[in-house]
Amino acid sequence: MTDINQLAQNWLKWDRNPKTHKEIEQLVEAKDENELRARLENRIAFGTAGIVSTTIVQSHMNIGPMKAGFANMNDLTVIQASQGLSIYVQETISQAQSKGVVVGYDGRYNSEVFAKLTAATFASKGFKVYLFSKIVPTPFVAFAVPELGASVGVMVTASHNPKDDNGYKVYWDNGCQINTPHDKGIAKQIDLNLEPWTINIDKLLSSELVNDPLETISNAYFSKIYSYSVKNRSTPLELANEKVVYTAMHGVGGDYVKKAFETFKLPPYVEVAQQIKPDPAFPTVAFPNPEEGKGALKLSIETAESVNSRLILANDPDADRLAVAEKLKDGSWKVFNGNEIGILLADWAWTNAKINHPDVPAEKFFMINTAVSSAMLKTMAKKEGYICEETLTGFKWVGNKAKEMIDQGYKFLFAYEEAIGFMYGDVSLDKDGVRCAPIFAEYALNLYANGSSCQDHLDHLMQRYGYHISKNRYFFCYEPSKMVRIFNDIRKSNNGQFPDKCGPYEIIRIRDLTVDYDTAYPDNKARLPVSTSTQMITFYFKNGAIATLRGSGTEPKLKYYVEMIGDNKQEVESTLQQVVQQVIDNFLQPVVNQLTPPKDD
Template identity: 45%
Template sequence: MATETGVGGAGSGETLPSVGDAELDGLVRQWMAWDKTEATRGVLKQLVLDKNVDEIRSRLGQRMAFGTAGLRSRMGMGFSQMNDLTILQTAQGFLRYLQKTFPDLQKTGLVIGYDSRHNSQRFAQLTAGIFLHAEVPVFLFSKICPTPYVPYSVLHLGCSAGVMVTASHNPKEDNGYKVYWSNGSQITSPHDKGIASSIDANLEPWPTSWDVSICEQSPLCQDPMDRITKAYYQDIQNYCCHRENNQKTSVKFTYTAMHGVGYQFEVQAFQAFSLPSVIPVEEQIIPDPEFPTVKFPNPEEGKSALDLSMQTAEKHGSSVILANDPDADRLAVAEKQNGSWKVFTGNELGALLGWWAWQCWRQKNPDKDAKDVWMIASTVSSKILRAIAIKESFNFEVRIATVNLEMSYKLGGFMYGTNVLDKDGISASVVMAEMTCWLASQNISLTQQLGRIFETHNSYYICHDPPTITKMFERMRNWDGKTGQYPSSCGPYKIKHIRDLTAGYDNSKPDNKPVLPTSKASQMITFSFENGCVATLRTSGTEPKIKYYTEMCLPPGTGGSPESVAAELHAMVETMVKELLQPEVNGLIARSG
């Protein structure tokens, strides 16, 4: 006879039948006791009645992992998904961790923003309520805002931390919870582990946790929207170098927000730079959590995601497309050249923005030593800026650091200056627009300038192709069956240095210890070859893939045409795939993009 699982935690007195698994029955009781949202309670009830054990185990059997990027998952019932209960648990743990870390938290407070996805405002209010009941000041945006507003606000308002509820460019079913530290940047280790432990220690909702009415009643809850908007656009004007040229340009820009938050903020950015108004992609400028015109709301998908933008641009005679992802922290750019559209890669945009940052800095500081100028890229971004830095005598690093920056970038995301210490698609887009207008005044296109950068600073080519399996890294660390020995060559190509951020090894350093953060949670090995090629192999953070990034970057003046370097890089990629990844042995399926 089936036993009964009592679920009276919400005061209903109802019972549900056992699913035949004592551990799952306990998780069902726990969920029904803690969750007060009828929609998610109803989902679990139906799963229990249907005896859908596999689905119950999938949703309740494991929790979302909190990491340096916070949380990101599908919205729905269960400890493994984004919902009211898991947000409350996360906020409770985050509050307790901040209380232990910042004795003045009740003075400094917290910033909370949210995008236009389903449930984003609700999750933001639930978080705010947790902190307000603890008498912590909360700066809760009253309307949707771009992700860059939150790290900017943390610094501008002097807060201890910030939360942005967003899943960026993920599918519509997802949402996320991104956390910023008091320095205005995304959290780093060990704070992610400390917050995760604190969440686990505060899973049961507190008596006041479900009360969000305090968000409207408490004097500790303030709306920073007007204050931050005014300050943000005043600050980004520091990056405007050619206002007079902006005012008279004939370049037409088409803009898409990908159904996200960006349009109104992009309009204000163009006004701040005295640029002509953008031509909006009407079907995509109104925030819509259903993302009805795109399967994946990610402008980095290329031409498939920019189809409507190209149609709009063609209709209005516009030669340049600017595209933000739904939370406006990333930027994609396309330019029409010789009758066809070129969609720039993230690395190409990084090269253009880095070149422009240097040009503008040197224009403002014609006689100043560049020893304090820095440009920074992530571990998998192109190193074209290194070649520019060598020629121009400024600093370039691949690291996570808090230094005085002109520009830094990660694939698809750009941090131009230091107003926002994270990716900022709004400032990057308006700076890109000003650059485009200035180049146009010199009768130079973006594509032509990109070619000039490569010709001036190095011969360069990128090949990026993610496989789908992750089992060969230990083989690379124990080459030829010898424990702890990495390969010294790959085919005929000699390896100069190896950096393994999973194992904490870097033989380019005197003590063999990397300066970059290490983590056993993901795989990442970088091989630097004697001929100038750099190859990074890493596991994807969101998909069951191994991705590899390769580039050939020759020092300025060493010769070699782009064609010859591209040919050598192509040959090296084939060799590395064959020897390191062994697609036939491992059953890998090649995919591009």
């Protein structure tokens, strides 16, 4: 067993923050071994794109509570991550120091402090540092790395997680979130450089090595996203003169989306006043995540009703995601899910591609979605002739696949994942709620000008390509070992074998991206990348339904995604409900008493 006393002594020797130093000191004095072990025994881990809390099964960025201990987000673990990262980058990328590092931060508690510690650590190794002088959206860091020719980027953010969390997200020199094998190399260097270096932080931050890229990046970013505006077309396009309501969800998006609307020559949005300014306490929402639906958008709906608007756009706190709601003809509000928004934006991207590039054959264009997103994008691509690539969940996969295809000469149009993450065009290779906000506004206002609506047009697309209707939900699962047991039980649920049925529904294909298994191929090997640390099984049914179960990469959730496809909407909806219930009854019912349902259940 780990010597907890030695771990505690290491912490007290290395930690220079009086508050977190005292937290561990008091636990040592109280001889609280259980709490000491919880905070010190398991290090916050480095995965693809950032440091990750070992208390949650994750794959790309950390969701760590901010408190003392090696298992959490704090000054010391940020310094340790920065030391290891800086050495790995220096050893891996030619002229890394002169190319530099981009460092950005959001409006969360301690974000600016963590960013400055990161910047100073890199500067101490001779790196040129581009440290943003104020809070920025995550998409700015993804954009800035290749724009400035930097070797690496760090964004301090916990995205849409609760107020006590923070994180450390890493971009490689191509502007994509890092992927294997970089994560392992960085983690190794962190472990080899745990003791903080002796540096003068204030002196380094005021040195010539540290520069503010805000004006340069802002000008370049907004100039480039204008290429996606219909106002940039030679052929005018009519837009309705209607109000658009926007909420920043207490995050960083307000000023940047305002500038994006100005860039697109759109009228100013109507702000949700209580949520437009950054506030790390997130005082008006239980969860600062617009994906949660009407509960998170309550103030937005009230604002829209008061100004007679029928369109709401919402960013999450670091503005890399976009949520959309629309008032329907019956007066109710529809909050579109990520698949629905993705399909609408894909249609817009394809419509514009045909107008802007009439001489380019369809097969030279491509779009991307993820393994748990709707199959409708594949259906659209097959009918229209463009390429649709599938990746694992997460924009570390999406961005790198887009870069690979672009380098092969294909024209990238759009990518999305169902968790309201959208990448429209190749201005940057990560999800971006800032540029997608005015893009979607133009799309909706064009529909309104032509007597249609987002819901009407979605119905039209379903009629054209077939009804692809999904039901996605989750349970909380706070123990990684329990998550593993649940999935192993499913794998052995048919007398020690994978199931061949789910209730009355016959299973014709199984893809397990944890154990490298896919019955669609003669060798039963998966064609998508496999991750033994992330649980994910997809079942394909004879009736056309698709069901995926996976452990979330960023949250303590066991998620299920079920989609039904067909030509008759009522039949599809009815069958979908039945399949969802059978999935819960047969695969999850034995363990639901070990899980926690969402609070609105």
